[in-house]
Structure formats: structure tokens, C-alpha cells
Amino acid sequence: xxxxxxxxxxxxxxxxxxxxxxxxxxxxxxxxxxxxxxxxxxxxxxxxxxxxxxxxxxxxxxxxxxxxxxxxxxxxxxxxxxxxxxxxxxxxxxxxxxxxxxxxxxxxxxxxxxxxxxxxxxxxxxxxxxxxxxxxxxxxxxxxxxxxxxxxxxxxxxxxxxxxxxxxxxxxxxxxxxxxxxxxxxxxxxxxxxxxxxxxxxxxxxxxxxxxxxxxxxxxx
Amino acid sequence: xxxxxxxxxxxxxxxxxxxxxxxxxxxxxxxxxxxxxxxxxxxxxxxxxxxxxxxxxxxxxxxxxxxxxxxxxxxxxxxxxxxxxxxxxxxxxxxxxxxxxxxxxxxxxxxxxxxxxxxxxxxxxxxxxxxxxxxxxxxxxxxxxxxxxxxxxxxxxxxxxxxxxxxxxxxxxxxxxxxxxxxxxxxxxxxxxxxxxxxxxxxxxxxxxxxxxxxxxxxxxxxxxxxxxxxxxxxxxxxxxxxxxxxxxxxxxxxxxxxxxxxxxxxxxxxxxxxxxxxxxxxxx
Amino acid sequence: xxxxxxxxxxxxxxxxxxxxxxxxxxxxxxxxxxxxxxxxxxxxxxxxxxxxxxxxxxxxxxxxxxxxxxxxxxxxxxxxxxxxxxxxxxxxxxxxxxxxxxxxxxxxxxxxxxxxxxxxxxxxxxxxxxxxxxxxxxxxxxxxxxxxxxxxxxxxxxxxxxxxxxxxxxxxxxxxxxxxxxxxxxxxxxxxxxxxxxxxxxxxxxxxxxxxxxxxxxxxxxxxxxxxxxxxxxxxxxxxxxxxxxxxxxxxxxxxxxxxxxxxxxxxxxxxxxx
Numbered sequence: 104x105x106x107x108x109x110x111x112x113x114x115x116x117x118x119x120x121x122x123x124x125x126x127x128x129x130x131x132x133x134x135x136x137x138x139x140x141x142x143x144x145x146x147x148x149x150x151x152x153x154x155x156x157x158x159x160x161x162x163x164x165x166x167x168x169x170x171x172x173x174x175x176x177x178x179x180x181x182x183x184x185x186x187x188x189x190x191x192x193x194x195x196x197x198x199x200x201x202x203x204x205x206x207x208x209x210x211x212x213x214x215x216x217x218x219x220x221x222x223x224x225x226x227x228x229x230x231x232x233x234x235x236x237x238x239x240x241x242x243x244x245x246x247x248x249x250x251x252x253x254x255x256x257x258x259x260x261x262x263x264x265x266x267x268x269x270x271x272x273x274x275x276x277x278x279x280x281x282x283x284x285x286x287x288x289x290x291x292x293x294x295x296x297x298x299x300x301x302x303x304x305x306x307x308x309x310x311x312x313x314x315x316x317x318x319x320x321x322x323x324x
Numbered sequence: 325x326x327x328x329x330x331x332x333x334x335x336x337x338x339x340x341x342x343x344x345x346x347x348x349x350x351x352x353x354x355x356x357x358x359x360x361x362x363x364x365x366x367x368x369x370x371x372x373x374x375x376x377x378x379x380x381x382x383x384x385x386x387x388x389x390x391x392x393x394x395x396x397x398x399x400x401x402x403x404x405x406x407x408x409x410x411x412x413x414x415x416x417x418x419x420x421x422x423x424x425x426x427x428x429x430x431x432x433x434x435x436x437x438x439x440x441x442x443x444x445x446x447x448x449x450x451x452x453x454x455x456x457x458x459x460x461x462x463x464x465x466x467x468x469x470x471x472x473x474x475x476x477x478x479x480x481x482x483x484x485x486x487x488x489x490x491x492x493x494x495x496x497x498x499x500x501x502x503x504x505x506x507x508x509x510x511x512x513x514x515x516x517x518x519x520x521x522x523x524x525x526x527x528x529x530x531x532x533x534x535x536x537x538x539x540x541x542x543x544x545x546x547x548x549x550x551x552x553x554x555x556x557x558x559x560x561x562x563x564x565x566x567x568x569x570x571x572x573x574x575x576x577x578x579x580x581x582x583x584x585x586x587x588x589x590x591x592x593x594x595x596x597x598x599x600x601x602x603x604x605x606x607x608x609x
Numbered sequence: 610x611x612x613x614x615x616x617x618x619x620x621x622x623x624x625x626x627x628x629x630x631x632x633x634x635x636x637x638x639x640x641x642x643x644x645x646x647x648x649x650x651x652x653x654x655x656x657x658x659x660x661x662x663x664x665x666x667x668x669x670x671x672x673x674x675x676x677x678x679x680x681x682x683x684x685x686x687x688x689x690x691x692x693x694x695x696x697x698x699x700x701x702x703x704x705x706x707x708x709x710x711x712x713x714x715x716x717x718x719x720x721x722x723x724x725x726x727x728x729x730x731x732x733x734x735x736x737x738x739x740x741x742x743x744x745x746x747x748x749x750x751x752x753x754x755x756x757x758x759x760x761x762x763x764x765x766x767x768x769x770x771x772x773x774x775x776x777x778x779x780x781x782x783x784x785x786x787x788x789x790x791x792x793x794x795x796x797x798x799x800x801x802x803x804x805x806x807x808x809x810x811x812x813x814x815x816x817x818x819x820x821x822x823x824x825x826x827x828x829x830x831x832x833x834x835x836x837x838x839x840x841x842x843x844x845x846x847x848x849x850x851x852x853x854x855x856x857x858x859x860x861x862x863x864x865x866x867x868x869x870x871x872x873x874x875x876x877x878x879x880x881x882x883x884x
Contacts, residue, residue: 106817107824108844171867172843492730496790499690500743500797501720510746515733 108173112182115165116241119186119193122158123237125151126193129200130233130296134226136207137289138219145211148204155197162190181313185306189240192299192306196233199292199299206285206292213282216272225261225290228254229297236303243311248304258297265290363586367579375580380546380562386573390581392548393562396463397585399549400542400558401528403467408474409524415475416482416520421508423487432480439476446472447537455541463549463556466542470531477530481523485516518599525596529589535560559585641666641801641831642687642722647701649682649855651694656682657855660701664801669823669832671846671863673839675883679855680835684803687833688722689715705801720747723799727806729786731778731793736770739778739789743797756796763829764792765822784815791822795829802826804834808841820845839879843867851875 129148136145166187169175175183232251239247269283308316374389381388415431422428450469455461489512497507513520542556544565549556559581566578640663649657656679664670664687672680682691689710691697703710710718720743731739740757743749749756757774761767766788770781778789787807794802804823808816823845826832836842842849843863850860851872859866859875870876877883 106821167868168864172864174840174844490730492726492728493732495690495693495726496730496732496793497742498693499688499719499724499726500746500793501716501718502746503716506746510742511732 108169108175111165111169111173112179115162115169115183115186118158118162118165119189120237120241122155122162122190122193123233123240125155125158126196126200127230127233127237129155129197130203131230133200133203133207134222134230134289134293136204137210137286138223138226140207140211140215142208142211145204145207148200152197152201155194159190159194162186166190178310181310185310189303189306192302196296196299199296202292203289206289210282210285210289213279216269216279216282216286221261221265221268222286222290222293225258225265225293228258228261229293229300232258232297232300236300236307239304239307240310243307245308245311248307251304252301255297255301258294262290262294360586363579363583367576367581367583370576370580371583375577375584379548380577382546383569383571388577390557390559390562390577390584392545393557393559393581394584396542396545396549396557397532397559399463399556400466400470400538401532403463403552404470404474404531405524405528407467407471408527409478412475412478412527413482413520413524415479416486417508417513419479419483420486420512421504423483432483435476435479438472439480442536443473443534444536444539447539447541450537450541458553460553461541461543461555462553463542464552466538466556466558467552469537469541470534473531473534473537474527477527478524481526482516482520485519485523486512488519489515518602522596522600525592525599529592529596532589532592533560533585535564539564559588638668639666640664641706642833643704644683644687645702645704647683647686647699647703649679649686649691649700650698652696652698655855657686660855660857662850662857662860664831664833665848666831667827668847669827669834669845670848670850671842672833672835672850672852673837673842673878674852675878676837678852680852681805683852684805684833684835685724687801687803688719688724690719690724720797721799722801722803723794723797724803724805725787725790725794725807728810729783729790731781731786731789734778735775736778736781736789737774740793740796743793747797749797760792760796763795763826764788765818765825766792782815784811784818787811787815787819788822791819795826799830801831801833804832806835806837809837816841851878853878 129151132144133148135141136148166183169183170180232254235247236251238244239251266287269287273280273283302317305316308314374387375391376389376394377391378387378389379392380390415435419428419432447469450465450472454465454468458464486508493511493515494507497511498504502510538558538561542558542561544561545555545557563578563581563585566574566581569575642664644660644662647657647660648655649660660683672683674680685691686699686703687710691699692715699711705713705718705722710722732742734742737754737757740760741753744753744756758767758771761770766785769785770776770789773780778786781789787810791802791804791807808819811819820841823832823834827847834842834846846863848860849863849866851858851866851870851874853874859870859872861871865871866875867879870879
């Protein structure tokens, strides 16, 4: 028999996924505002920020009530606690997307520094990370989560690459310093988004296996 | 005495007492079988078809039966039930439902006293209440006497069995909108009916063998009884007369009558206890 | 993509009980029964002190308290079962749909306000006759068999007993008997159903079944439940009243009471720091 609290748990999951889809969209739109020099896209990201923040508050309320009113155990308990963490990461992703969008508006005022080569590639990887991490939550897919965590290094490399390139450009031509600097910040924000996606993937491991794999260097014995 | 000796003495005393109590129990049981056996031995041969179907032959003649006594006893018991059971039952219902009141405690006390009144005194009472006004011995008077004897047994048993019905059944019925009287009628009495039925049967068994109250109410009748205002023969009284008579044949028939009477009472008892054993329904806990 | 529309929320969770307006929204719900200035005595001893609360229409209201605080007494007053005790005395007003329950005929009140007791108390009759009892004595119109089936379905018992309606109710297990008692109470279509610790004599699986049933029942009738198990109150109820030594300390929507209780005594009780 499906119990009433299971319905509440399912609703919690649905709202979380909805928040995730909003965050995904914010990432996509904000980076493409930079890549396509699209002012409208950047403005849209700024408008939709509130929706993500509202969802964070709503999800935290639901978590508190589920914990208070129903004596959740085992996987249910881990899931609800993980939602609370994932919630945070998604909100941060939203914030980072807003930062990128604001950067896009500033970059727009200057001519393009260079053709964007690594940035689109980095964007693809990070968007895939975000998408996969949320899918891993839905499907409780440990392998997918591990794939997300594995691609973290690649994202870091892209960021370092972009940084080095732009540094060279800035040293060669002082007029491009402002836009180049903004681009470096965009890359940094994108890398942070990837980190948040990796956090979400770690939470999936916690939900499914009950193992807290954060900070592997800390001795847990 | 050494401790070992003390233990042996205690064991001996224990075993001795166990044996003695067992022997006494055996004696108690065997009395019943002894009586039964004696009756069968002495009266068994006289049980025949004629015994159950024929009227007594005139004094001195051999043969005949106790047909009228058997039917008469049945008739008296039926009428006694009609008098005693309704009064006892409804009185028991009253006592069970209003058990705290002052009137109830008086009724209860009086019923217990009535139960202890000697049966011959009840017979005298019936004589003055029925025989004198109607100016004659009658089946009605006999039924009246037996009915009065049935009242206290039925009343107290009904009360006990009704009170034993768990209170939460009452609450359940009342919570559904049943008034007190409806609750009694539709829930309490049906729940207790087995016990009450048993009580009635046991009351019947008790009065079936009473002789004294019938001696000067129903009297006796060598012929069939018609209606209610004539004297009527009954098994116990018949046995009494036959046993006192000087005729061998009558003695033989008295034995047979005693056997039949005892068998009847035993059967009623066994039936009653079987009904009761099938259980007053008790909810599974 | 469009902005999200809020999905339908399950009745146990408010969007945000702390939000301004949420409590008022709950408070403006219609009340099926109201209790005002109730003081209750057994002889000289006062049991309930100045009780003011309500039972919201088509919702589940729970009464919780540490043992012996009068929660069962309060519940039994709602259908005047307290009158079975001769020394009981009541002051104050209790209304059902705006009418004083003391002024009404008690047997018709009890048809409108039904009760299920702590220990299952089926009658020693068949399952069918148990359920049919209420409708029969209240002169129900229509097919009794239909009423019996409907009630057993509402009590989530139909599938288990539909082929054995003639069997004695005492052949059922404890949990089934309690569901039978619920079905029996539902058969007279009460406006309010009172349950006095209905699961305290049952095993955990039967308890879970009945808890699920209670949440569904609010579509049918208003429910008030007394429980010594506060987690049960948290699981099934929409409103909770916390009672201590015969007084209502707090009466709030359940999510509010269990996450941010208004009174420190409530907090002490629900965090287990009592006594």
C-alpha cells in the first residue's frame, strides 16, 4: 500500500527536480549569453533568479516538516537530508549563473577578445555534469554519479587553460584587460558550478549506499 | 529428626493426602454411579413399552404403566416454566441493569431467601393460594408451586449472566445511538442467552424431582388429567405412593419410575452444560 | 519554458507554516464542533479546566497529552458518553453545527457523532450483523447490504471479509476487529468520528493500516483522535491540541505545533524532555 508520507516524499523529489531544471536552464542561458553576446538571454537569467531562491525556501520547509511529522528511516531519511544539501548546491549554481549573466552584460560592452574555443567545450562538460548529477539523483544511479565526479579534473583543466590563454592576451594588449578579466571570472564561475554538480553526485552516493564520501582525506575510523 | 528424615516425612504426608483426596473424589463420583446402577438393577427389567404407554392398573392387578405420570410431569414442568421463567428472567434483567438501587438490593436479598425456603413450605403456600380458593387440588396449583420455586434460580442466574457481558459492548451499542433498553434487548441479552438458557434448564431439572410441594397441590390422579383444574399425576409423587404401597408390582414400577426420573434429570443437566460449554462468546484478545 | 505552477500539496504539509497568513488560513477553516469554556467534574474533583477548542470540518484533529491528563474524558464529552458516569458534571458549551449538544436528544446525537474505542468491541454477532446494527436501530432506508459493503470498503476491510460476512466477528484478528468497529461506526454516516486511542491495543502493521485509513477518512467525515503516541498524531492529523493536567496548552496546525511549538511546555513534551 502506498502510504501518505510516500506521496509527500515523491512531491519533494519532484520539486527538487523542478529546481534542478531551472538551475540547468540558468547555466545554459547565462553561458550562451556570453558565447552568443545575447543581452536578452542575460536579462532573462536575472529575472528567473527569484524562482530558484523561492524553491530553496520551499524545499527546506518540506524537509523540516517531513522530518518532524514522519519518523523517516534508512533510505528515506538519507534522501531527505541529502535534499537539504542538494538544495543548497542548486541555489549556489543559480547564483553562479547570475554572476555569469552579469559578467555577460559587462563583456557585451567590449568587442570580442578572441574566438571562443575552450569556453564552449568547458560549458558542454559542465552542463553535462549538472544534467547527469540530477539524473543520478532521480535514478539513484551510482555509476552516473561517479562519472560526474571523474569529470571534475577535466573541468579544472579547462579553467586553467582558459586562464593561461587570456593572461597571455592581457599581457599582449592592455585594452582587452576588462573583457578578458570578466571572461576569466566566467570560467571560474563555471568551474564552481561543476564543483557543485560534483557535490550533488557525492550526495547520490550517500543516498544510495549510505556512505559519506566527502573529504576522503579525513580518517573516518 | 535429620533433614533427610524431614524430607521423607513431608513426602509421605503429601502423598498420603493426595491419595486421600483422590479417594474422596472417587467416592463422590461413585455415589452417582452407584445410585444409577442400583436403579438400573432393580428397575431396568420393568422398563417396557407398557410402562410408557399404559395407565396404572387398579390396585392389586399386575401390569400397567406410568404414562399419565410421565405426561403429567411434563405438563406441570411446562406450566411451571410459563409462570417462573418470565418473572425470573425479567426480574433478572431489572437487577442487572439497575443493580445499584436500593430496591434492587432488596429484591436480590428476598430472592436468595426464597431460594432457601423448604419446598414443602412452598407447597403449603400454593395450597392456600390456589387449592383453597379453587376448592380443589389441581394441576394449576402444582404448576404454581413449582413455578414459584423456579423464580429465584432463574432470576439470580439471569442477573449474573447479564452482568458478565463486558461493559464495552454496552458502550459500543450506546455510541451507535442505541437507548439503554434497546441495548439490553439487542445486544446484552443475545450475548448472554446461552447462559440464561442453561440457567432455565437447570432450574427445570431442579424442580422436576420435587415431591413435597406436589403432595397437596397437584395431589395425584390414577387417570389422565384433563384441563388445569383437576388433580394430576406426576412421576415423583407416583414413585412415593407406589413405594409406600404393600404391592410387589408397585415396588417394581416405583424403581422403574425412579430410573426414568433420574435419567430425565441427568439428560437435562447434560444438555444444559453442553450449551454452556459451547461458550458465551468471548472476544479474542 | 513557463514559470512553475505550484503543484497540489498534500493535506498534511502546509507551504510554509511560518509564513504570514498561513495560520490565519488555517484558523478560518470551518469548525464542525466547538468547545467553549468547558469545565468538567467527577463529583467534587475537577478534571478539565476552561477548555476552548474546535474540531475542524473534514480534517483530523488530534489530542495528545502525557498520561492521565483528561484527553479521553474530553473526547467522551463530545458524544456525551460521560453521562454513563453518574457523578459527572459539566459546565460550558459544546456545539455541533452550531447547536448545543446537551440540549439535544442523546441517542440522535450519538448517531451523528460516532465513537471507536480503545479495545475493539464487536458484538457477538456476524460481521454483517455488526455493521447492520447501527442502520437497523436507526431505521435506515435503502438496502442494508449496500450500506454494509460501503462501510466495509471505507474501512479498508471489504476485500478481506467479503466472502465471510456471516462469520462471527470474533473470528477476526485484533486489527481486523478494530477496522470492523470503524466500519460499524461509519455505517450510520456520522458527521464526526471520535477515536479513543484506536491503535493502542494493536500490532504495528494493523496500526499502520488504520493510520492510512484515518487520513483517507477525512474526505468522508470529520475525525477527532486521542492518542498517547505523539508521532501518530504527527503522522495523521491536521490539527493537534496539547493537553496538560486538564488544560489545553496549545492548539495549532500540526506542522506548526511539531516544528515551532508556541508554548515551552509543548516543546518540552514533544522533544521528550518531559517529566
